[in-house]
Amino acid sequence: MTTKTKSVKKVQKHETIINDSPRTFDDFPTGCAAHQGDVIFVSIAAVPKGAKPRKNRQLADGNTQGSRHVLIGGELWNCDLKDVAKAISVACPKARVDEKYIGPVFRGPCEIDHPEHGNHIHTTDTVIAVVYQRNLDDDEREQRTLD
Amino acid sequence: MNRWTLTDEAKAQIPEWNERWIKTIMSTEPIDFEKTSFAVRGMCRAANLPEPRIVHVLSPMMAAIVGACAGAYWNYRSATDASTDDSTAASTDARTAASTDDSTRASTAASTDARTAASTYASTRASTRASTRASTYASTRASTRASTRASTYASTRDSTDARTDDSTRASTYASTRDSTYARTDASTDDSTAASTDDSTDARTDDSEVARVMWMAAISVVNEKAGVDLTKSAESLLRRWYDFYNGGSEWASWCCYLSFVRDVIGWSHPSHENYAHYENAAIYGGPRYMHRAFVLLSERAAERHTEDNVLHCEIGPAISWHCGTTGWYIHGVRVDEQIVMRPESQTIEQIKSESNEEVRRVRIDRFGWERFITESGATLRHKRRNERDQQFEQLFVLDDGTQRIKLVDPSTGRKYFLGVPREIDTCQGAQDFISHNLDQYATHRS
Numbered sequence: 001m002t003t004k005t006k007s008v009k010k011v012q013k014h015e016t017i018i019n020d021s022p023r024t025f026d027d028f029p030t031g032c033a034a035h036q037g038d039v040i041f042v043s044i045a046a047v048p049k050g051a052k053p054r055k056n057r058q059l060a061d062g063n064t065q066g067s068r069h070v071l072i073g074g075e076l077w078n079c080d081l082k083d084v085a086k087a088i089s090v091a092c093p094k095a096r097v098d099e100k101y102i103g104p105v106f107r108g109p110c111e112i113d114h115p116e117h118g119n120h121i122h123t124t125d126t127v128i129a130v131v132y133q134r135n136l137d138d139d140e141r142e143q144r145t146l147d
Numbered sequence: 148m149n150r151w152t153l154t155d156e157a158k159a160q161i162p163e164w165n166e167r168w169i170k171t172i173m174s175t176e177p178i179d180f181e182k183t184s185f186a187v188r189g190m191c192r193a194a195n196l197p198e199p200r201i202v203h204v205l206s207p208m209m210a211a212i213v214g215a216c217a218g219a220y221w222n223y224r225s226a227t228d229a230s231t232d233d234s235t236a237a238s239t240d241a242r243t244a245a246s247t248d249d250s251t252r253a254s255t256a257a258s259t260d261a262r263t264a265a266s267t268y269a270s271t272r273a274s275t276r277a278s279t280r281a282s283t284y285a286s287t288r289a290s291t292r293a294s295t296r297a298s299t300y301a302s303t304r305d306s307t308d309a310r311t312d313d314s315t316r317a318s319t320y321a322s323t324r325d326s327t328y329a330r331t332d333a334s335t336d337d338s339t340a341a342s343t344d345d346s347t348d349a350r351t352d353d354s355e356v357a358r359v360m361w362m363a364a365i366s367v368v369n370e371k372a373g374v375d376l377t378k379s380a381e382s383l384l385r386r387w388y389d390f391y392n393g394g395s396e397w398a399s400w401c402c403y404l405s406f407v408r409d410v411i412g413w414s415h416p417s418h419e420n421y422a423h424y425e426n427a428a429i430y431g432g433p434r435y436m437h438r439a440f441v442l443l444s445e446r447a448a449e450r451h452t453e454d455n456v457l458h459c460e461i462g463p464a465i466s467w468h469c470g471t472t473g474w475y476i477h478g479v480r481v482d483e484q485i486v487m488r489p490e491s492q493t494i495e496q497i498k499s500e501s502n503e504e505v506r507r508v509r510i511d512r513f514g515w516e517r518f519i520t521e522s523g524a525t526l527r528h529k530r531r532n533e534r535d536q537q538f539e540q541l542f543v544l545d546d547g548t549q550r551i552k553l554v555d556p557s558t559g560r561k562y563f564l565g566v567p568r569e570i571d572t573c574q575g576a577q578d579f580i581s582h583n584l585d586q587y588a589t590h591r592s
Contacts, residue, residue, distance in 0.1 A: 020556075020557040020558070020592065021592075023590055023592055025590075031587060032587060032589060033581075033584045033585075033587040033588040033589070034588055034589060034590040034591070034592075035581075035585075035588055035590065035591035035592070036591075036592055037555065037557070037592075040581055040582075040584050040585075040588065042584055042587065088584075092583070092584060092586075092587045094583045094586055094587075095582050095583040095584045095586075095587070096582060096583060097582040097584070098582070101582065116557060116558050117555075117557040117558070117592045118557055118592035120592070131581075131582060131584060133580050133581060134579070134580060134582070135564035135565050135566065135579075135580055136548070136564075136565030136566060136567065137507075137565060138506065138507045138548070138565070140548060140565065140567070140568075145564060145580065
């Protein structure tokens with residue numbers, strides 16, 4: 001018990017804010033991923049067929065503290081979730097993303113703005129799918145992680 | 148059977164319709180006693196019930212307490228008078244069998260009813276006054292269950308029965324009532340029921356205000372009856388919900404029914420009766436409906452919400468004019484300690500909490516880090532994540548569930564995310580959280 005307490009205190013010393021500045025991605029090839037808070041951006045080969053332009057540029061709905069993960073510039077679509085899931089698994093063979101955790105698809109160049117996490121800036125026309133993190137609630141049921 | 152579909156024009160009006168009714172449901176304005184009384188009398192007429200006496204009370208809690216005491220008195224007087232009537236009728240029958248007719252019994256019964264009603268009214272008023280006075284000192288008027296059901300049934304059933312086409316009903320129901328209900332229920336009816344139930348269960352339990360109201364009301368009734376009616380009143384108090392109607396707090400039903408009538412344009416003769424029920428929801432708050440009297444409660448005095456769910460971190464989320472309150476965090480009913488003094492909770496209090504929702508709120512308010520440190524959670528794995536430049540720790544809690552402690556490199560916030568029990572490394576936890584995409588990630592901010 002004593003050891004655990006000490007361990008927690010020790011960890012606290014190392015917890016620092018080290019990465020809240022914008023990050024520019026000059027190269028974000030297919031199969032590459034990046035975290036921004038509770039959202040994961042994953043590069044896929046192409047925009048799935050049947051994609052429909054999306055007006056709402058907030059990439060992750062449901063947050064309570066104003067506009068977060070907002071796409072500035074670029075093109076944005078709502079796609080068939082099955083197609084996106086398939087594109088992700090092709091780009092990242094080890095990944096298995098349930099459709100309920102998949103968001104819109106966008107193409108750069110663009111910037112993803114967030115008031116707390118560092119902005120992501122994509123200088124190329126790479127196609128990126130939005131994936132939401134998950135965790136287990138107190139009843140050990142899967143749920144989308146919200147930060 | 149007619150098959151109706153909801154037109155785009157009607158669908159477009161749903162949000163505005165919802166908002167209109169949510170405003171009614173969430174209202175903390177004083178009730179319009181005259182208009183609500185008129186509506187209640189209309190419901191009783193529609194159900195062929197005698198006109199009730201109507202009394203104004205400050206809260207559902209007061210209604211439950213006064214209603215139980217007055218109801219016990221009414222039951223006592225009815226039983227006493229009926230017994231007198233039976234013996235009188237029997238002796239009269241024996242002596243004047245041929246000349247006595249039903250009119251004698253009718254007049255006897257009528258006078259008995261009138262006497263009982265009048266005396267009940269008097270005792271209801273007296274106990275209401277007493278409990279009102281009592282609650283004011285401490286901090287600061289029907290039908291039985293059957294008649295409640297009958298009047299509501301008479302007012303609403305024809306509007307919702309099979310003649311309303313299945314498809315119309317389904318689509319309208321899903322679009323209006325469900326959304327209104329879901330968005331408001333936790334803030335209104337459930338909370339009212341929960342707070343009233345809690346306080347009436349043990350007749351007062353944690354509420355000093357309720358205890359004082361009970362003592363005042365039952366003493367008035369006992370004195371007037373000349374016998375101890377406490378047990379009878381307690382029994383009725385436990386059944387308070389049988390006599391209860393939420394009024395404005397149940398207006399999600401009216402949102403649905405009025406949409407069919409006013410927007411879709413379906414009309415039916417029953418709407419005339421239904422209008423009384425709707426008006427009682429628009430102009431009045433919760434009510435307690437007994438055969439002999441109706442108690443009209445004021446609406447909540449204050450209601451603090453977040454996304455239409457009761458929530459307040461600096462005081463009670465809901466309070467009533469009698470002084471009773473309810474404490475809520477994100478719609479979960481908790482107690483004063485959890486809201487105002489969460490750090491004073493003990494690990495034992497948290498561990499012994501049987502309600503999982505409350506337990507989660509307890510830990511959130513207590514602090515996950517402190518809980519893990521003090522609860523005896525076991526560290527299963529730890530590592531330094533070189534990409535994120537943060538330490539990660541995987542803990543097994545005392546109930547066997549697992550949490551990984553992560554620190555967001557942008558905000559410095561700590562997160563304790565639940566992961567499956569079979570995971571035994573921090574990377575495994577990261578893989579679960581990211582659907583295995585973490586292995587492909589080059590950056591986190």
